[in-house]
Amino acid sequence: xxxxxxxxxxxxxxxxxxxxxxxxxxxxxxxxxxxxxxxxxxxxxxxxxxxxxxxxxxxxxxxxxxxxxxxxxxxxxxxxxxxxxxxxxxxxxxxxxxxxxxxxxxxxxxxxxxxxxxxxxxxxxxxxxxxxxxxxxxxxxxxxxxxxxxxxxxxxxxxxxxxxxxxxxxxxxxxxxxxxxxxxxxxxxxxxxxxxxxxxxxxxxxxxxxxxxxxxxxxxxxxxxxxxxxxxxxxxxxxxxxxxxxxxxxxxxxxxxxxxxxxxxxxxxxxxxxxxxxxxxxxxxxxxxxxxxxxxxxxxxxxxxxxxxxxxxxxxxxxxxxxxxxxxxxxxxxxxxxxxxxxxxxxxxxxxxxxxxxxxxxxxxxxxxxxxxxxxxxxxxxxxxxxxxxxxxxxxxxxxxxxxxxxxxxxxxxxxxxxx
Numbered sequence: 001x002x003x004x005x006x007x008x009x010x011x012x013x014x015x016x017x018x019x020x021x022x023x024x025x026x027x028x029x030x031x032x033x034x035x036x037x038x039x040x041x042x043x044x045x046x047x048x049x050x051x052x053x054x055x056x057x058x059x060x061x062x063x064x065x066x067x068x069x070x071x072x073x074x075x076x077x078x079x080x081x082x083x084x085x086x087x088x089x090x091x092x093x094x095x096x097x098x099x100x101x102x103x104x105x106x107x108x109x110x111x112x113x114x115x116x117x118x119x120x121x122x123x124x125x126x127x128x129x130x131x132x133x134x135x136x137x138x139x140x141x142x143x144x145x146x147x148x149x150x151x152x153x154x155x156x157x158x159x160x161x162x163x164x165x166x167x168x169x170x171x172x173x174x175x176x177x178x179x180x181x182x183x184x185x186x187x188x189x190x191x192x193x194x195x196x197x198x199x200x201x202x203x204x205x206x207x208x209x210x211x212x213x214x215x216x217x218x219x220x221x222x223x224x225x226x227x228x229x230x231x232x233x234x235x236x237x238x239x240x241x242x243x244x245x246x247x248x249x250x251x252x253x254x255x256x257x258x259x260x261x262x263x264x265x266x267x268x269x270x271x272x273x274x275x276x277x278x279x280x281x282x283x284x285x286x287x288x289x290x291x292x293x294x295x296x297x298x299x300x301x302x303x304x305x306x307x308x309x310x311x312x313x314x315x316x317x318x319x320x321x322x323x324x325x326x327x328x329x330x331x332x333x334x335x336x337x338x339x340x341x342x343x344x345x346x347x348x349x350x351x352x353x354x355x356x357x358x359x360x361x362x363x364x365x366x367x368x369x370x371x372x373x374x375x376x377x378x379x380x381x382x383x384x385x386x387x388x389x390x391x392x393x394x395x396x397x398x399x400x401x402x403x404x405x406x407x408x409x410x411x412x413x414x415x416x417x418x419x420x
Contacts (some may be wrong), residue, residue, distance in 0.1 A: 061382035063346065068374050069328045071362050075259060075318040079249040081269075081301060083240035083310045085215060089114060091230040092208035100236070104222050104246040108213040108239060115224075115236050118207040124201055129199035136192035143185035160273045216243040220310065238311055245301045247279075247314060250294035259284060259318055265299050266317040269308065277301050277308075281318060327372055328365040330380040334358055343372060344379040344386055351379055353388040 088138060091097075095117040102114055157174050160166045221238035247267075251259070265279035279302070285295035299316060301308070333343050334356070341358045345349040356371030372378070379386065386392070 069112040081245040084244040133195035139188040147181040
């Protein structure tokens with residue numbers, strides 16, 4: 001009996017606990033629904049819970065009209081400044097570098113001594129060659145003296161032979177000796193010339209142990225230091241001439257046909273903001289690259305102050321001296337999706353991306369060559385943050401559907417007015 005009563009008590013407590021849990025859960029769900037509805041604007045109006053984009057999350061943008069304007073006919077290019085001349089000084093002979101007399105950035109003049117390779121072995125070879133040459137010259141003197149004596153003796157023998165005082169054999173033997181002496185003299189002279197050539201080669205090798213500046217300029221790079229073992233044609237120094245810099249730029253077909261030699265170029269470098277260098281276009285390629293459809297142009301820029309450096313990045317504007325009409329939009333209206341340039345146009349309150357072909361940049365505006373007509377409205381400020389199909393609202397306008405002149409700008413304002 002007691003067990004039965006205990007079972008009844010346990011079942012009663014379990015039922016009561018389940019009822020309270022169910023009641024609490026139901027009350028919690030009932031309270032949550034109105035809160036969610038109030039945050040969504042009760043499902044009414046734009047930005048409410050009816051599936052539209054919340055008003056406060058719609059991007060705020062400005063618009064501008066594509067207008068026709070005058071453009072100065074210019075071509076803008078970018079590239080790097082390079083030395084007008086550049087030479088790599090190489091060793092002419094194998095050996096160990098003894099001295100390097102200049103370093104990176106040092107000015108050099110044409111003919112200035114730059115490096116020295118050890119020359120003690122060559123100096124010794126020169127002394128030996130000079131000694132061999134001296135022996136050859138002494139041998140020549142000896143042969144000449146012997147030949148002179150034989151010449152006099154042959155002359156006497158001829159007289160004696162005519163007087164029949166000596167035989168023909170004696171005269172022929174003396175003439176043979178004379179011819180042999182002449183041959184010995186010629187051999188000694190040939191040996192002397194050989195020794196002289198060897199001496200000259202050693203002197204030439206001695207001169208090759210020194211490297212001289214081939215032109216006036218600056219040391220751009222240094223490849224070796226004293227003690228380094230070099231061979232013939234080992235690079236030692238790089239010399240650059242910076243008195244004039246040049247730019248070689250690949251220009252597309254549309255622009256290269258508009259430029260000619262002698263056109264003035266305005267060169268700006270990022271390292272010197274606000275400063276422009278005067279340059280001149282000196283060469284225009286007559287053959288285009290069939291792969292890239294571009295051609296090379298070469299622009300020379302004077303660098304009298306020598307403050308510009310090689311390989312510095314520069315922007316070039318070529319003024320073609322004429323004006324033309326074009327469609328202009330604000331610079332911030334042009335955006336890029338990968339390599340494709342485009343603008344956002346409005347379709348109601350929807351921003352639609354439209355590909356365009358951009359031309360030259362004129363101050364704060366960009367020329368649109370293709371893809372846009374005069375008078376079309378494009379998004380300017382805020383375009384870079386948009387995606388195709390985004391809903392937007394214009395700066396200074398209320399929410400869609402608001403009455404003109406009303407101060408209602410969103411659910412938050414409505415809530416504050418109700419509270420007041």
